Amino acid sequence: MSEAIIEVSQLTKQFKSKTAVHKANFKICRGEIFGLIGQNGAGKSTLLKMIGGLMYPTSGEIKLFNRTVKDSHPYFERIGILIEHAGLFPHYNAYENLDLIAISYGLTSREEHINKLLKLVGLDASNKSKVKNYSMGMKQRLGIAAALIGSPDVLILDEPINGLDPQGISEIRRMILELNKAGMTIIISSHILEELSKVATQYAILHQGEVIEHHSREQLLLQCEDRIEIEVEKASSAVPILEQHLNINHYKVISEHVVYIYDSHIENQHIIKSLVENGVTVHSITKHKQSLEQYYFLARTGSEGDSHD
Ligand SMILES: Nc1ncnc2c1ncn2[C@@H]1O[C@H](COP(=O)(O)OP(=O)(O)OP(=O)(O)O)[C@@H](O)[C@H]1O
Incomplete structure (x- = not known):
């Protein structure tokens, strides 16, 4: 069994009277693609921001690489994160965008690193067009390259396929699988279980701020097998x-x-x-006979829906 590199215990985030995340517990092991599934407002972004060090928890604990972390801990630097839309500069090209981020990271020999990342996400380093002219899928891929600038051990992608066309979705999926094959641990959120099932190896279902189920891919598929x-x-x-x-x-x-x-x-x-x-x-x-989406519906509502033959 591989080593747990992220562990959250009783993790909670309260916004005034709204509990966005309530006592979440789970572990993520090195090399996994961890899928976080939940409807809009379930608390996915909040949970991911806390793991990525972008938001303070109200209570609970986050352990990264076996150490309990507090705010601005250096271990957060080992996590690359793409939340919602990437904060890109529309009037610069892809290379310039990555170069600005690389400078902010204090990287000195940047050219080779940036060209490698552009290649990895399938963008042409010689393409000088401004990012404002990019398709949604290209922007998303550039956002992933930006999250990878600091050579993290873990990549967090919050709803990375939102708003993409089928080709864009399959490109992101291919990239996720390639990155994972090269050793990257990936956390990916989505509100579509069917889509996550094409990549994720572990699943947590988040409903109204609570992790209501946690499965391996095998367990999940077994639930849906005839x-x-x-x-x-x-x-x-x-x-x-x-x-x-x-x-x-x-x-x-x-x-x-x-x-x-x-x-x-x-x-x-x-x-x-x-x-x-x-x-x-x-x-x-x-x-x-139950599809993944029926199973997910059932998990959330606790009712049978129309899942029977
Ligand atoms: N800064 C904030 N202040 C107050 N409430 C917030 C804040 N951020 C999120 N929330 C609330 O917390 C709940 C969880 O939001 P969150 O964005 O984490 O959900 P999500 O699962 O990522 O959904 P979506 O896909 O719609 O972003 C929502 O009810 C949201 O309105």
Whole structure:
């Protein structure tokens, strides 16, 4: 298991009577792409700003690289952050924009570093057009290059695909995956779970300021995989019958009474017949098919929505 490099405990941000983030707890390990999913106003930006050192928490703790950090701690410098729209100078070109930021970082040999970053985000270093003429996607990519100027260990991207066209979205996605492959830990927020699922390896669902669920990619996809849910008198009696009589190996015992079966090609009637004939009382059997967005809706509302077959 890789090392946790960001740990937040009971992290809270209060704006007068509004609690934007309430007692958030989670860890982010080196090399992960951590997806923060939440609707508008859920508290994503506030949470990310606190992790990036741009906002003070009201209470709670942030540990970066195993050290508890306070305001203006040098560890915040190891985090590159792009919140909402990048603060770019519209009348300068891409190179000049990055050069200004590099100067503010006190970098001396800047040219090679800037050209490398421009290449990394797919912008042409020889393009002298002013940033005000850039497409939204190009501005966003330049914003990512700006966040990478200080060669951070962690990159925070707050809703980086907002307002982008499909091509812009796929370019950002490709870049995120490439950066991660090169070793960068990335935190990315979005209100579209489907989109995050194309890149993130870990997920936290933020709802009204609270982290209500936390999953690995495998756990999340498992939640949405087609399955048959059976409720029986005793799951431990049902399992040998599923395995030996029905040849079902892809299943999960959820509780004493509930088993999920992922070999969904098997007919419900066939499962019931086999269980009953072997003395297992079956209370219910249902087929489940759930998209990621349905799952996310369910997590937020706690209601079933229209997720059943
Ligand atoms: N500086 C502030 N002063 C007062 N309230 C704030 C401030 N910043 C954020 N809030 C409130 O805190 C809540 C969380 O806002 P935040 O911007 O973190 O949410 P978000 O999930 O990033 O949503 P969005 O995608 O719309 O930005 C919102 O209700 C917002 O109005």
